[in-house]
Amino acid sequence: MADLFDTAAAQPAPGAPRPLADRLRPRNLSEVIGQGQVLGPDGPLGAMLAAGSLSSLVLWGPPGVGKTTIARLLAAETDLSFVQISAIFTGVPDLRKVFETARIRRANGQGTLLFVDEIHRFNKAQQDGFLPHMEDGTILLVGATTENPSFELNAALLSRAQVIVLERLSPADLERLTQRAEKELGRALPLTGEAREALIEMADGDGRACLNLIEQVAAWKTDRTLNRDELARRLMRRAAKYDKSGEEHYNLISALHKSVRGSDPDAALYWYARMLEGGEDPRFLARRLTRMAVEDIGLADPQAQAVCIDSWQTYERLGSPEGELALANAVVYLALAPKSNGVYTAYKAARAAARDTGSLMPPRHILNAPTRLMKEIGYGTGYAYDHDAEDGFSGQNYFPEGMKRPVFYAPPERGFERELKKRIDYFTRLRARREE
Incomplete structure (x- = not known):
């Protein structure tokens, strides 16, 4: 039982070097870097702890922002026994054992904070299995997910747990983390200012990734300071987080569409490039750009639709990467075109009238x-x-x-x-x- 669920089992063996991320794990909530919007006195977790009324939670945020650390520290702050499981490796029989142990622990006067990593991996029936144990106080559930809980978790579970949104770490947060790592290592990283900024960019808001990169740099045998190009040659850049079929896909296309509608060619080009860097199909982008032309520009500039179709056809003939420039031309043209939804609004009104008047x-x-x-x-x-x-x-x-x-x-x-x-x-x- 302890081998499966006791978090001590995950610690390095005696004598083994501890990873930097483990050595720098915060000992209390005040040491957590970032997430002030939820941990501060005006934040939801800060308010709960001040009132002494911690409830079940779902921590939603990208990788490496402190979900596990915060859950562990919440257990310590509230004198609850911390039990961690992963939805990837835990089946129904394992869950039964966890609940039974928590029930025994409760009978002996000790509560249980059950931390479920990747909680969205449990199916709907398995998620329902948590409900009676949450309701009778056997466990205080803290789930962690990188996916939108609205789509991945049962409504019944969400009604019993408050969703806490955690944000990716800012460059300033990652710089603080880097300074803390240098203090632990006892020396500064052998990087120029620009190279240090590049290291933080490579981490892409992920604190754990940042510490892993720092460990690699600290292990290099060098007696000089490395510049940005030298750092890039020695380190592999992390791929940007982008799920072509998930929420990130819809977030970024929404950002592109609204940047075009808002007549901001620079922002539109940025989101267009972000989607391409993430591996988005340029044909999808060509179709959406054409939609923007007919929905947000319409007859204010009848040429906009033609520009999109021509750019789309050019991409089909040239392919990537050359054809992507043709689509970039369309992005800029649309952003700078006069905007009108006059026909779009008229069309919707005509459809409504057609439904209302029936068969006249x-x-x-x-x-x-x-x-x-x-x-x-x-x-x-x-x-x-x-x-x-x-x-x-x-x-x-x-x-x-x-x-x-x-x-x-x-x-x-x-x-x-x-x-x-x-x-x-x-x-x-x-x-x-x-x-x-």
């Missing part, structure tokens, strides 16, 4: 009459051929009889739609004149 017939004067019967009942009677009318405009009604004429399309005074608005105003005046 068109007015008879605009219906064709290919048979005698149809002519006799009035199909086509009174139709005015616009080309024969003054100004080429008859001003007839084309909506169903009895339906009040709506206005769906109201172009803004931006881009090419300024000209379209002039045309709408012109035809509106002519129609009013015909109706007098």
